[in-house]
Amino acid sequence: MDHEAARIVNGRLGGGPVEDRVDIPRIEAAVREILIGVGEDPDREGLRRTPARVARAYAELFAGLRVDPSEILTTSFAEEHEEMVVVRDIEVASFCEHHLLPFVGYAHIGYIPGEHGRITGLSKLARLVEAYARRPQVQERLTSQIADRLLETLEARGVIVVVECEHMCMSMRGIRKPGAKTLTSAVRGTLRDNAKSRAEAMSLIQMSRGDR
Numbered sequence: 487m488d489h490e491a492a493r494i495v496n497g498r499l500g501g502g503p504v505e506d507r508v509d510i511p512r513i514e515a516a517v518r519e520i521l522i523g524v525g526e527d528p529d530r531e532g533l534r535r536t537p538a539r540v541a542r543a544y545a546e547l548f549a550g551l552r553v554d555p556s557e558i559l560t561t562s563f564a565e566e567h568e569e570m571v572v573v574r575d576i577e578v579a580s581f582c583e584h585h586l587l588p589f590v591g592y593a594h595i596g597y598i599p600g601e602h603g604r605i606t607g608l609s610k611l612a613r614l615v616e617a618y619a620r621r622p623q624v625q626e627r628l629t630s631q632i633a634d635r636l637l638e639t640l641e642a643r644g645v646i647v648v649v650e651c652e653h654m655c656m657s658m659r660g661i662r663k664p665g666a667k668t669l670t671s672a673v674r675g676t677l678r679d680n681a682k683s684r685a686e687a688m689s690l691i692q693m694s695r696g697d698r
């Protein structure tokens with residue numbers, strides 16, 4: 487494998503291979519430095535292959551940086567469905583950009599198709615979450631990016647996205663409050679303007695909470 491090819495690893499995003507250009511040697515060197523920095527011996531048996539493992543893990547965990555979210559919703563179908571569609575409990579695993587520690591939880595997505603009733607494949611909603619989650623993020627931006635992309639690409643009449651996550655940077659360090667959940671929402675279009683539709687969406691989303 488030539489040097490350039492060695493820098494290209496295949497990441498996987500929601501099951502599909504993506505060409506993933508990640509500078510593996512650079513990540514390896516940095517991880518080795520971190521290990522030294524925290525007072526470890528990067529050459530001891532258990533840590534020898536750690537920089538390489540972390541580099542591969544990061545390629546996968548940040549694969550969203552190399553995905554164009556506008557290409558995810560390209561499959562949409564014209565359907566005479568003008569009522570709400572809700573997909574709830576989509577697992578989220580993202581990284582807070584302040585500490586590069588994970589935040590994990592669920593995203594719930596609801597939308598009302600536009601005038602021409604264009605709907606998208608249900609899995610595409612989960613792929614959209616993956617594309618925006620697998621990058622350094624803040625939860626608020628993750629939430630609104632998903633909502634804005636849906637509104638724009640599907641020309642939906644209304645969109646609601648609710649994300650609930652626990653942030654490891656709040657659980658494991660700093661203030662150390664494990665179990666604290668952060669809830670964020672982004673509401674667009676008719677769901678923002680119409681309190682009755684919004685309440686319907688919220689009740690569909692909240693129904694899941696009792697089931698869990």
Ligand SMILES: Nc1nc2c(ncn2[C@@H]2O[C@H](COP(=O)(O)OP(=O)(O)OP(=O)(O)O)[C@@H](O)[C@H]2O)c(=O)[nH]1
Pocket residue numbers: 582583584623624625626653655656659660661
């Ligand atoms: N709004 C928002 N804040 C976040 C998110 N993830 C982490 N944070 C917060 O980012 C803030 C960074 O604060 P700083 O004061 O710069 O960093 P810090 O000294 O490590 O902060 P502490 O966590 O309070 O120890 C912290 O309050 C985190 O809780 C997120 O997704 N959204």
Ligand SMILES: [Zn+2]
Pocket residue numbers: 582583584585586587653655656
């Ligand atoms: Zn953080």
